[in-house]
Amino acid sequence: MNKFFKLEQHGTTVWKEVMAGLISFITIVYIAAVNSAIMADAGLPYESAIIGTILTCVASCFLVGLWSNAPLILAPGMGINVMLAYTLVQKTGLSWQEALAVVAVTGILFMIIAFTPLAASISNAIPHSLKEGLTVGIGILLTMIGLQKTGVIAANKDTLVSLGSLSDPAVLATMIGIIITVTLFIRNIPGNILISIIINTIIAFAFGLVDVSDVHWSVPSFGEYKHVFGSFSFSSIGSITFWFAAFSLAMVVIFENIGLVYSQTRLAEHPEKYKKGIQATSISVLLSGIFGSSPTVATVEATAGIAAGGRTGLTSIVTGFLFLLSLLIIPLIKVIPDSAISPVLVLIGALMLQSIRGINLDDLTESFPAFVIIVFIPLTYSIVDGLALGFITYPLIKLLTGRGKEVSAPLYIIAALFLVNYIVQAMH
Numbered sequence: 001m002n003k004f005f006k007l008e009q010h011g012t013t014v015w016k017e018v019m020a021g022l023i024s025f026i027t028i029v030y031i032a033a034v035n036s037a038i039m040a041d042a043g044l045p046y047e048s049a050i051i052g053t054i055l056t057c058v059a060s061c062f063l064v065g066l067w068s069n070a071p072l073i074l075a076p077g078m079g080i081n082v083m084l085a086y087t088l089v090q091k092t093g094l095s096w097q098e099a100l101a102v103v104a105v106t107g108i109l110f111m112i113i114a115f116t117p118l119a120a121s122i123s124n125a126i127p128h129s130l131k132e133g134l135t136v137g138i139g140i141l142l143t144m145i146g147l148q149k150t151g152v153i154a155a156n157k158d159t160l161v162s163l164g165s166l167s168d169p170a171v172l173a174t175m176i177g178i179i180i181t182v183t184l185f186i187r188n189i190p191g192n193i194l195i196s197i198i199i200n201t202i203i204a205f206a207f208g209l210v211d212v213s214d215v216h217w218s219v220p221s222f223g224e225y226k227h228v229f230g231s232f233s234f235s236s237i238g239s240i241t242f243w244f245a246a247f248s249l250a251m252v253v254i255f256e257n258i259g260l261v262y263s264q265t266r267l268a269e270h271p272e273k274y275k276k277g278i279q280a281t282s283i284s285v286l287l288s289g290i291f292g293s294s295p296t297v298a299t300v301e302a303t304a305g306i307a308a309g310g311r312t313g314l315t316s317i318v319t320g321f322l323f324l325l326s327l328l329i330i331p332l333i334k335v336i337p338d339s340a341i342s343p344v345l346v347l348i349g350a351l352m353l354q355s356i357r358g359i360n361l362d363d364l365t366e367s368f369p370a371f372v373i374i375v376f377i378p379l380t381y382s383i384v385d386g387l388a389l390g391f392i393t394y395p396l397i398k399l400l401t402g403r404g405k406e407v408s409a410p411l412y413i414i415a416a417l418f419l420v421n422y423i424v425q426a427m428h
Contacts, residue, residue, distance in 0.1 A: 001314070005069060010270070010311040017071075020310025021318025024073045026191040027301040028319070031057070032326055033197060033336045034344055035076040035294060037149075042085035043096040044292060047221070048228040050330050052292030054323055060284035060296045061320030065313030067283075068276035071268055071306050072261065073319050074284045077297030078348050079138040080252060082145060083383040084294045088245050091382045097233035100289045102242065104232050106250045107286025107295070113254060114282035123258045125410035130390055131255055132358040133370030137377030137386050139352025144378055146345030149338040150174040169207040170339050176203060177343035185347055193344055200340035209337050228292040244421050248384040251414075253295045257281045260298040268306050365401055369394035388418040 007013060032053050039049035053076060060074035088099045113119050147153045151164040152171050164171040177200035184192035204210045236242045261277040277298065284296040305315050326333075356374075360366045372393045377386030395407045395415045 005312040005314045007312060007314070012309060012311045014314070016309040017312060017314035018318050020071060020305040020308040020315040022322065023190070023308045024071075024302055024305030024310065024315060025319045025322040026194055027304045028057075028073055028075055028299055029323070029326060030193045030197055030344060031075045031078075031299075032323075033333050034078070034341050035081050036333070037336075037338070037341050038081045038085045039096075039292075039294060042089045042099060044228060045224050047330065047334060048225040048292065050333055051222065051225045051327070052228055054327055056284075056288050056291040056293040056296060057323040058320045059287050059291065060280075061316045061323065063284055063287070064277065064280040064298075065316030065320065067280040067313075068273050069313040070265055070270065070273040070277045071302065071310035071312060071315035072264055072277055072281070072298045073302035073305065073316060074281060074296040075299050075301075076288065076294045077253075077256060077299070078345075079135075079142060079352065079383075080249070080256070080297065081294035082138065082142055083249060083252060086141075086145065087382045087384050088249070091380075092241060092245055092384070094236065094241070094245060095233065097231055098236050098242065099245075100292060101232035101234050101237065102246045102249055102289075103293075103295055104286055104289030105237075105246045106253055107282060107284075107289060109246065109250045110254055110257075110282035110285050111279075114279045119254070119258060119278060122254065122410060125408040125414075126255060127366065127369075127394060127411070129359045129366040129370040130373065130394060131259070132355040133373040133390060134252065134255070134377075134383075134387060135352050135355040136359075136370075137374040138383060139349040139355075140374065140378045141349075141381070141383065142352065143346050143349030146342040146349065147174075149342045149345075152342070169209055170204075170337075173200070173204050173207050173209060173337075173339040174342050176200075177339055178346050181343035181347050182350075193347070196343060197336060197340045200343060201336050204337040204339045207339075209339060210335055212335055225292075230290050231292065232289055240421060240424055245384065247417065248387055249295070251387065252383065253285060253297070257297050260300065264298055264302055264306065267303060268311055270311070365394075365397050365403060365406075368397060388422070391415050392418050 001014060032050060035053045036049040040046040057075045064072045064074050084099050088094050088102060089096055150170040151168055152174050153161045154164060155161060166172050180199055181196040184196050261281055262274055265271050265274045265277055281298055288295050359370045369390045373386045373390030376389050377383050392415050395412055398404050398407045
């Protein structure tokens with residue numbers, strides 16, 4: 001093990017790597033419940049969504065650990081899963097099988113970029129303000145979804161949305177849960193998100209929102225899951241809708257992973273592992289579509305393991321193994337109520353809002369297109385539409401203000417593709 005992972009060369013030990021993997025797992029295991037709930041909203045059977053999420057994490061962590069020997073933790077990305085469930089399926093109208101096909105195609109596109117010099121070229125072509133605006137917009141949408149899941153806010157024809165009543169147990173449990181979740185996070189309690197889910201589930205049980213009468217220990221049943229594994233459908237691959245969805249999802253997945261893998265390999269003091277790290281991540285996106293999950297990202301939570309001393313792929317392997325063991329607690333994951341998951345979505349939305357500091361607010365040609373993305377993602381309930389409108393607005397404003405040379409050629413092409421799609425939709 002020391003020879004394979006080169007532990008001595010990295011100044012680490014088996015014990016340090018195991019502890020780093022354990023800490024990483026504790027900080028990210030909540031994704032098994034949260035991502036599964038979102039994928040269930042896309043139409044997947046809930047237990048199958050849990051199995052698919054867990055197996056995706058297992059395979060992806062093993063892959064990145066063995067391929068890159070970097071302490072990266074790959075798991076379904078928050079925000080990207082929202083895009084799949086609420087934009088590609090509920091908004092665009094793709095079935096969940098077609099959405100998984102989009103994920104698979106996204107993985108292939110990502111792999112083409114990751115294994116060529118295109119990764120750096122594309123990342124450099126997209127203005128920083130648009131990337132940050134996308135993060136903020138997704139954060140606001142994520143918060144809205146979290147609040148809507150338990151009725152804290154609801155659609156209202158007169159006021160767009162209205163607040164739910166505190167007399168509703170689900171609303172009250174969610175409001176209490178938000179305070180608990182944010183407090184634990186601010187106090188930097190180890191495993192704070194996982195702990196908050198456990199506490200909020202207990203509160204929901206006290207409010208009569210959790211039924212544990214059917215909970216029983218059993219070996220995971222793969223009978224239903226076999227209809228999800230590899231079940232992507234390419235029936236609409238000839239449509240503009242399919243390719244527009246794939247193009248948009250690929251943009252988000254690639255931007256996010258390039259930034260995350262770059263920052264985490266530098267944090268681990270081994271930036272030379274970036275190339276293999278991004279390659280492993282691209283392959284894991286393809287695996288996501290096969291296993292029945294939303295695309296993976298190099299999770300932010302991996303920084304906890306790196307901070308604990310994780311320096312090699314052994315950290316990732318340990319986390320993947322612990323995810324494999326979590327298949328044994330699926331009965332417990334299934335009873336976690338929306339009132340325990342919603343506060344996590346709200347917290348993540350608040351954290352994503354911090355990206356607004358990366359937007360140059362003194363230059364309106366930079367900040368206004370970002371503003372368009374931020375506003376239109378939650379108002380249209382569509383990450384794709386918000387992304388498209390922002391990318392069209394940016395070069396247009398630069399051209400009209402005599403600063404067209406500041407826009408890269410790839411961005412003009414991307415904006416043109418988005419514009420052509422809208423024209424074709426209007427003609428139909």
